[in-house]
Amino acid sequence: MSECAKISVRGLRKSFGTKIVLDGVDLDIAPRTAMVVIGGSGSGKSVLLKCILGLIPPDDGQILIDGEDVLTAPTSRARALRDQIGMLFQNGALFDSESVWENVSFGLLARGLIQRSRARARAVEVLAQVGLGETVADLFPNELSGGMQKRVALARAIAAEPAIMLFDEPTTGLDPIMGAVIDGLIVDCVKRLGSTSIAITHDMASAGRIGDRIAMLFDGRIVWEGNAAEVRASGNPLVDQFINGRREGPIKMALRR
Amino acid sequence: MIRLLDPVAALGRVTLNLVSFLGELGLFTASAIVGLLRPPFYLRNFSRAFAEIGFFSLPVVAMTAIFTGMVLALQTYTGFSRFAAQSAIPSVVVLSLTRELGPVLAGLMVAGRVGSAMAAEIGTMRVTDQIDALSTLATDPIRYLVAPRLLAGVIALPLLVLVADILGVAGGFLVATSRFGFSAADYLHNTQQYLHTADVTSGLIKSAVFGFTIALMGCFFGYRSRGGAQGVGSATTSAVVAASILILALDYLLTQAFFTA
Numbered sequence: 001m002s003e004c005a006k007i008s009v010r011g012l013r014k015s016f017g018t019k020i021v022l023d024g025v026d027l028d029i030a031p032r033t034a035m036v037v038i039g040g041s042g043s044g045k046s047v048l049l050k051c052i053l054g055l056i057p058p059d060d061g062q063i064l065i066d067g068e069d070v071l072t073a074p075t076s077r078a079r080a081l082r083d084q085i086g087m088l089f090q091n092g093a094l095f096d097s098e099s100v101w102e103n104v105s106f107g108l109l110a111r112g113l114i115q116r117s118r119a120r121a122r123a124v125e126v127l128a129q130v131g132l133g134e135t136v137a138d139l140f141p142n143e144l145s146g147g148m149q150k151r152v153a154l155a156r157a158i159a160a161e162p163a164i165m166l167f168d169e170p171t172t173g174l175d176p177i178m179g180a181v182i183d184g185l186i187v188d189c190v191k192r193l194g195s196t197s198i199a200i201t202h203d204m205a206s207a208g209r210i211g212d213r214i215a216m217l218f219d220g221r222i223v224w225e226g227n228a229a230e231v232r233a234s235g236n237p238l239v240d241q242f243i244n245g246r247r248e249g250p251i252k253m254a255l256r257r
Numbered sequence: 258m259i260r261l262l263d264p265v266a267a268l269g270r271v272t273l274n275l276v277s278f279l280g281e282l283g284l285f286t287a288s289a290i291v292g293l294l295r296p297p298f299y300l301r302n303f304s305r306a307f308a309e310i311g312f313f314s315l316p317v318v319a320m321t322a323i324f325t326g327m328v329l330a331l332q333t334y335t336g337f338s339r340f341a342a343q344s345a346i347p348s349v350v351v352l353s354l355t356r357e358l359g360p361v362l363a364g365l366m367v368a369g370r371v372g373s374a375m376a377a378e379i380g381t382m383r384v385t386d387q388i389d390a391l392s393t394l395a396t397d398p399i400r401y402l403v404a405p406r407l408l409a410g411v412i413a414l415p416l417l418v419l420v421a422d423i424l425g426v427a428g429g430f431l432v433a434t435s436r437f438g439f440s441a442a443d444y445l446h447n448t449q450q451y452l453h454t455a456d457v458t459s460g461l462i463k464s465a466v467f468g469f470t471i472a473l474m475g476c477f478f479g480y481r482s483r484g485g486a487q488g489v490g491s492a493t494t495s496a497v498v499a500a501s502i503l504i505l506a507l508d509y510l511l512t513q514a515f516f517t518a
Contacts, residue, residue, distance in 0.1 A: 055389050079395075087393040093386035097305075107394035156394075 005064070006031040006196040007052070007164065012061035013220075014047055021047045022058065023220030029196055029213075034187075036211030036228070037200045038242065040251065043217050045200035046090075049166050052198070054082055065164070083111065086162030086195075088186075090169040092153035094141040100127070101137040104155045113160065126155045129192075130185050147178040151185065158189045165190060167199035171206045183209040204243050207231075216242065218251065285399070285477050292397065292404035302405035310371050310468070311413030315420065317370060318363045322421035325358055326350055326428025334437050343437065347444050348451035350429035351422075355456045356516075359421045360414075361508050364467035367414060368474075368500040375406060375475030376496035380482035380489035388480070403476040407469055414468030415461040422457065459515045466511065467504050474500040 005028040012025040021044040029035045039045050050056040052063055054070065062069045065081045073081065086107075094103050101123035108114040114122055124134045130151040141149055150170070157165060170186060171179035183206050190197045190210075201207050207214055208228060215225040216239050224236040231243060241249030333349045379402055382388050391398045426448060433439040474496045482492035 050389070053389075053393055055392060082393075083395060085393065087390070089386045089390055091385060093390040095387055095390070096381075106396075110395040 004031070005029055006033075006066065007198070008062070008064040008067075009048070009052070010062040010064065012048070012051060012063065013059045014044070014051060014056065015059055020220055022051070022061075025061070025217070025220070025222055027215060027222055027225070029198060031196050032194055034190055034197045034199070034210055034212045036207040036214045037198060037217055037222075038202060038204070038207055038214060039200075039217035040202060040242065044220055045217055046168060048217065049087075049168055049198065049200055052166065053085060053087060054078065083160075084163040086157035086160060086165045088150075088153055088157045088165070088167045088170055090172050092141070092149040094149055094153055094156070096141055098140075099137070100139050100141070100144070100152050103141065103152060104137075104159050106156065107160050111160065123155070123159070126159045127152070129158065129189065130155045131181075146173055147175075147181070150174065150178075150182050154182070154185055154189065158193065161193050163193075163195055165193075165195045165197040167197065167201075167210075169201055169203075170199060170210070171201065171203050176205075179203070179206060180209065186210050202242075218242075281481070282477060285403075285480065286473060288399045289403040289407055289473070289476070292400035293408055295400075297400070299401055299405050302401065303409055306406045306409035306472075307413050309374065310367060310409050310472075311416055314367050314370055314413075314417060317366050318417050318421050319424050321362050321366050322354070322359065322425040323428040325362060326354060326425035326430075327432045329353055329358070329425075330429040330432040330437075334433070344447065346429065346433050346437070346439070347447035350433075351426050351448045351452050352456055354425040354429075355422050355452065355460045357460075357508070357512070359418045359425060360460045360463040360467060361504060363414065363418045363421045363464060364471065364504040365501055367417070367468070368471045368497055368504060371410075372471045372475040372496045372500045373493045375472065376479035376482070376493045377489055379403075379476055379479030380492040383480060383482050384485055384489060398480075403472075403480070406472045406476055410468035410470075410472030411465050412468070414464040414471070418460060418464040419457075422460065455515075459511075462515075463508060463511050466507055470503050470507065471500045474503065 007029045009025050009027040012022050013020075014022040025048060027035070027037075037045050037048065047056060051058045058071065061071075063071055065084065068077070068081060070078045070081050095106065098106065101120045104123035104126050105114065105119035108122065109116060109119055120137065124137050127133070127137060132148065132151055132155070136144065136148065136152070141152070144152065167186060170182055174182060186199070187210055189195075199207070199210055211228040213225065214228050214231045215222050216236070217223070218238050224234055224239045226234060231239065234240065237250050241251050329350050330346055333346045334343055337343050337345055337349075379388075382402070388398045388402070391401055430441070430444050433444050434441055478492040478496040478499065479489075482488040
C-alpha cells in the first residue's frame with residue numbers, strides 16, 4: 001500500500017527518557033482519505049502528529065510523503081514536502097498579536113504566495129468558507145469565542161489549500177453542537193480541496209463524522225485499523241473498550257499502575 | 258557504597274545539565290545571529306520591539322537617571338566637602354553616569370521591564386503551540402521572534418542610555434546649583450572639561466552589549482519554557498535574574514577591557 005499512499009509512517013519510534021511513546025508505528029493513508037487516529041490520553045497521538053510535522057524528531061523509522069522520506073531528504077526538499085501540510089492545533093494556536101485576517105493570511109504571506117495588499121481580501125474569502133463574515137477580519141483572537149477561534153484556526157490551516165491536513169483534537173473544548181459544526185466544516189474543506197487528512201481525537205462522535213478510516217493507537221503501536229463504519233464491529237477488545245468507554249477491559253488506566 | 262557515590266552522581270548530573278544548558282544557549286544565540294544576517298527580515302516585529310524597549314521604557318529610565326544624578330551630587334558633596342573638593346562634583350557626576358551608572362541602571366531597569374515581558378510573551382506562545390504553528394506556516398520562529406528583538410535591544414538601549422546620561426547630568430546640575438551654590442556656567446564648564454568622547458562611547462558600547470543580553474535572556478528562557486502558567490512564570494524570573502547578573506558581570510569585564518587595557 002505504501003507505493004500509492006500519500007503518507008506512510010514506517011516503524012516510527014520515539015521515547016522521552018525512559019518513557020516509550022511510539023514503539024514502531026506503521027500507518028498508510030491513501031490519497032484523499034480521511035484517517036482518524038483514536039487513543040487514550042497520553043497514548044502518543046499528538047507526538048505522532050508532531051513527528052509528521054517535523055516539530056519532534058523521531059528516534060527511528062520513516063515518514064514518507066508522496067513516497068519520499070522527509071526524515072532523510074535534504075532540508076530544502078523536506079521543507080517543500082512539509083509545505084503541503086496544513087495543521088489545525090488543539091487550541092487553535094492563533095497569534096495573539098495579529099488580527100484575524102493577518103492570522104489567516106500568515107502562511108500565504110510567509111510563502112510569498114500573495115502580496116500584502118491582497119492578503120486581507122483573500123483572508124476574507126477564506127473566512128467565508130468557514131462561515132465567518134468580514135466583520136471578524138479586523139478583530140483579535142482574544143475577542144472571539146472558542147468556536148470562532150477554532151473556525152479562524154481552520155481558515156488559517158486551509159488558506160494555502162494544502163494537499164495534506166492534520167487535525168489535533170478538533171472538537172476539544174467545544175460544546176457538542178459547535179463540535180458537530182466544526183466537524184462539518186472540516187469534512188467540507190477536506191472534500192473541496194481533495195486533501196488527505198489525519199485527525200487525532202478521543203471523541204468517537206467526531207471520529208465517526210470526519211473519518212473514512214480509523215486507526216487505534218495503544219502502547220505506542222497501531223493495534224487496529226479499518227473503515228470507520230466497521231469500528232463498532234472491530235472484534236478488537238481494546239477498540240471495544242475504548243469506543244464504549246468501559247472501565248473494565250484490557251486497557252488499564254495509568255492510575256492503576 | 259552506592260550511597261557514598263551519590264554526591265559524585267549529583268555532581269555529574271549538575272555538570273551535564275550545565276554543559277547541556279550552555280550548548281543550548283550557544284546554538285540558540287548562533288541561530289538568532291544567523292537570523293539577523295539572512296532574509297527574510299521582519300521589520301514590523303523589529304519596530305514593535307524597538308518601541309517596547311526604546312520608547313515605552315523611557316519614563317522609567319528617565320526617572321532613574323534624574324534621581325541617580327541628584328543623589329550622586331548630594332553624596333559627592335557630603336564626602337568631598339571634608340577635603341574642600343566640592344568643585345569635583347560635576348566631573349564625578351558626569352563620569353559616573355556616562356561610564357557606569359547610566360548603562361548599568363538603564364540595563365537593570367530594562368531587564369526588569371522588557372526582559373520579563375519578552376520571556377512571558379514568548380513563553381506563552383510556546384505553551385499555547387503558537388511557536389509550533391509558526392513552524393507549520395513556513396516561518397522560522399527564531400528568525401521571526403528572536404532576531405528582531407535582539408536587534409532592537411542592541412539599537413534601543415544605547416539611545417536610552419544617551420538620554421539617561423543627559424538627564425542624569427541635569428539632575429546633578431539641579432542639586433548642585435540649587436543647594437550648593439554652584440553657578441550654572443561653572444557647573445557646565447567643569448562637566449565639559451572632564452568629559453571625553455571615550456567616556457560616552459564606552460558607556461554606549463556597554464549598553465549595546467547589555468541590550469543584546471537582555472533580549473537574548475528574555476527570548477531564550479521564554480522559548481524553552483514548558484508546562485503552562487507555572488513554566489512561563491519561572492521562565493520570566495529566570496530571564497530577569499540571568500540578565501541582571503550578566504549585566505553586572507559583563508560590566509566588570511568591559512570596564513576592565515576599556516579602562517585598564
